[in-house]
Amino acid sequence: MWDGEGREIRVPEAKVRALLADLLAHDGGPVSADRLIHDLWGDAPPGKPAGALQAKVSQLRRVIGRDRVERRPAGYRLRFDEGGDEVDAVRFRALVTEARPVRDPGARAALLTEALELWRGPAYADFADGPFVRAAAQRLAEQRLSVLEEQAEARLEAGDHALLAGELADLVARHPLRERLRTALMRALYAAGRQSEALTSYEDLRTRLAEELGVDPSPELAALHQALLRQEPGLRTETPPAPTTRASSATTTPTRNQDPAQHQAPARHQTAPAPAPPSTNLPVPLTSLVGRRQALDDLARLLSEARLVTLTGPGGVGKTRLAVAAATADRDGARSGELADGAWFVEFSGLRTGTSADLAQVVAATLGIRDDAPRPLPGTGPATPSLPHRLAAALRDRRTLLVLDNCEHVVDAAAELTELLLRTAPGLRVLATGQEPLGLAGEAVFLVEPLQPADAVRMFMERAAAATPGFPRDPEGPDEPERRAVDEICRRLDGIPLALELAATRVRALGVRELAARLHDRFRVLTFGQRGAPARQQTLRAVIDWSWELLSAPERIVLRRLAAHTDGCDLAAAEAVCAGDGVARDEVLDLGTRLVDRSLVVVADGPTGPRYRLLESVAAYATERLHEMEDLTAVRDRHLLHYRALAEYAEPELRGAGQRPWLARLDAEAGNLRTALDEAVRRAGAGGPGAPGEPGDPGDPGRPGEPVGSGRAEAAQKSGEPGEPGEPGKPGKPEEPDGAEEAEEAVRLATALAWWWLLRGRLTEARRSL
Structure with a gap:
């Protein structure tokens, strides 16, 4: 749910969300109290069901507004504004109704796309299987599928088929028996020059229908099959549409300004065609590019030196925007013949997973490369060439720049395909974007930094x-x-x-x-x-979310636990705090390095070596996940014990000749020391940690370069001090916390920090803490 200003509204409890879903499913009609009680609690209602229902209604009113949930004699109902267009389902139906009479296929497709963009996920996602909304959820899902079919037909009519085949293939895989959807896929494949795949799709449907339902394809679909076999000219759009400026992954289809046949090898009865003019489908930006002048200059140099350049950086930093600007400048500044076949933008975000063949299909569709494109030269590929090898053969003699966008979720497949293409086509250059490098030999990696x-x-x-x-x-x-x-x-x-x-x-x-x-x-x-x-x-x-979903479970654990730090941490602290359930101590470095490669963790120089920091928005997100998915007490234990050990080790060093590096080290950890002390004071006031838990091995930061777990803290652990592990790496039994013991912990940390406060003039902080 979102309010009128576009802010997300969270409905806090499952029963309250179920109540909202139930009322929404009745489209503003009243629902009796008895029906709502049965829908929410089934055969196990609470002791006072009417009162329990009223409590849930009150909770819902507090979230969406008291006047939104009305009580009528016939029951409860949701009140909508006139027209009800604040409800996505109502707006969806209105846009579809508006689109259907529109004669221009491009305009009709745009309206249908706008309607489909209202879908943020499955209808009634949390409760779609619940009997009280199942019928409404199924009805809406069917309406969406029908509109997807209408949109596909409109796009085909408009000649927009380059990426449509790939989008429809995913839908057909999920709904293999829908003939209308299959018809659109077959037509899109044929229009993209992939006749064999279109015929294979028909055979797949025919087999499924015979085996599962005992029927044949409809006469209309059989007639289309025959038309494909005869290669009837009316099935293919000869003139692709002009490039569109609509920036949606569901609707933006790279277009071209030349016939795809211009890229084919000449047939035996033809004379060689004249060279095609430079072509491109690079998107035209709608806003100015700010603060990237130096980056564009650096990229121009890299593109002149390397055949593969990969832009990496965190989500939202502007990798795609910068890549398009760099490719445009490269195309416009190319010497005669250097980019004779243009610069092409290939979008991979529509593929959540995929093989190199899936990616090759998208590239081929974007470039208009057909099934009958040149085959690999003898001895240069497998006996039965795969789609990636056929694509490489088609690009063998071209001089072009490919912009492969959003490679992060298909990075292995993208690397495999890119290596094959570069190895086969000497005139090809690739500019890739993703949250991590492709990891290929000869790759030039360019980190896109946040704006100054x-x-x-x-x-x-x-x-x-x-x-x-x-x-x-x-x-x-x-x-x-x-x-x-x-x-x-x-x-x-x-x-x-x-x-x-x-x-x-x-x-x-x-x-x-x-x-x-x-x-x-x-x-x-x-x-x-x-x-x-x-x-x-x-x-x-x-x-x-997009970046989070790409992480493995251990990578997610480390990212969550890194969020327990304030203003970053060094490797010793990361190992001490992030190790625990699900992650071994010796795995933290490799997992942290993976997070750096994925642009979720920033590395900066620190007094004892690299420091690992999260951007503020990533830290806020990871903190939410930490609260949702972790035993917070265990993580806070490890954080507190690690930084108390650091402070106690540093305290005598600050009194000697070697105080300077220790001052620098404590200065770098000021935020973490403050957080640890605040946690210790909180526990002292609360009489113990928020929940009992076994602390992991907090280790000891030791001297720069020493392994965590050495030095003074290790000796303290072996002495059996309360609440700390008996041996490094082996959790001891914490004694039952009480207020006095927790207060002693806070005093120990404050005492260890006193000399640092004095030397740095942090007297206000000292007074506040004490």
Whole structure:
């Protein structure tokens, strides 16, 4: 649910969400109390069912507004505004109704796409199998499928078939017996020059129908099959549409301005065609590129030196935007003949998983390469060439630049295909984007950094001015409090362009000062992106969800536990805090390195070596996951014990000649030391940790370069001090916590920090802590 300003509304409890789903399924009609009680509790109602239902109604009213849930004699009902278009299902039906009479197929497809973009997931996802909403969920799912079929037919009619075949193949795999969907797929495959696959798809359906239902395909589908065999000319769109500016993964289909036959080997009865003019399907940006002048210069140099350049960086940092700008500049500045076959943008985000053959199919469709393209030369590939080998053969003599976008979720397949293409086609260059490198020999990796503070402010101001009439574009335009608020917004959003764009759309409703004040709850505030943007870029949460879903379970554990640190940590602390259930201590370094490669963890120099830090939005997301999925007490135990050990080891060193490196080390850990002390004080006040738990091995940071677990803390552990492990790596039994023991823990840490506070003049912090 979202409110009128696009902020997500979370309904807190399963029974309350079930109540909302039940009322929504009745389209504003009343539902009796008895029916609601049965739907919510089934055959095991609470002792006072009427009172329990009223409590759930009250909870729902507090979330969505008291006047939204009405009590009528016939029961409870949801009240909608006139027309009901605040409900996605109602808006969906209205857009579909508006689209159907439109004669222009492109316009009709655009309206149907807009309707489909309202779907954020399965209808009634949490309760779709519940008997009280099952019929409504199935009805909506069927309506969506029918509209997907209509949209596919409209796109085919408009000549937009390049990526449609790949999209339809996924739908057909999930709904293999839907003939209308199969018809659209067969036509799209044939129009993309993949006749053999279209005929294979028909045979697959015919076999399924015979084996599962004992029937034959419909006469209409059989007639299409015969038309494909005869290669009737009316089945193929000869003139592709002009490039579209609609920026949606569901609708943006790379187009071309030349017939795909121009890329084929000449038939025996033809003369060689004249060279085709340079072609491209690179998207045309709708907004200015801010703060990337140096990056574009660096990329131009890399593209002139390396055949494979990969842009990496965190989600939302602008990898795609920069890649398109670099490819456009490369195409426009190419010497005569250097890019004779143009620059092409290939989008992989529609493939959540895939093999190199799946990716090759997308590339071939984008470039208009047909099934009858040139075969590999003898001895250069398998006896029966696969689609990737046929694609490589078709590109063998071309001079072109491929932009392979969003490789992170198919990185292995993308690497396999890219290596084959580069090895086969000497005139090919590849510019890839992803959250990690492809890992190929000769690859030049370019890290796309967040914007510098001044550039971040300029971009935010430009986007906010575009979305909010009267808002100044000049960074010096606002008054001093607003300038400070803008600076804070840009700093807290880490200079990530997508996050800044999402924030800019909220200025009209909130103003910059209120927006800055609400960023502590950023995932509820930044929930409304530009219409037509891919779903993964519609909200800040969706941006990070996209990266999270690509992680293995151990990688997720380490990312969650890293969020327990404040302002980053060194390797010793990461090993001490992140090791535990699900992750061994000796695995932390490799898993942390994987997170760095995936652009979720930032590495910076520290006094004892590298420090690992999370961007603020990633840290907020990982903290949420930590609270949802971890034993917080165990993680906090390890954090507290590690930093207490560090403070106790450092305390005598600060009194000697070698105090300088230790001061630097404690300065770097100031945030973590404060967090650890706050936790110790909290426990002392609460009489113990939030929940009993076995602390893991906190180790000891020791001296720079020493392994965690050595030194003073190890000796203390072996002495059997309360609450600490008896031996490094072997958890001891913590004694029952009580208020006195927890207070002693807090005093130990404060005492160990006293000399550091004094040397650094942190007297206010010392007084507050003591």
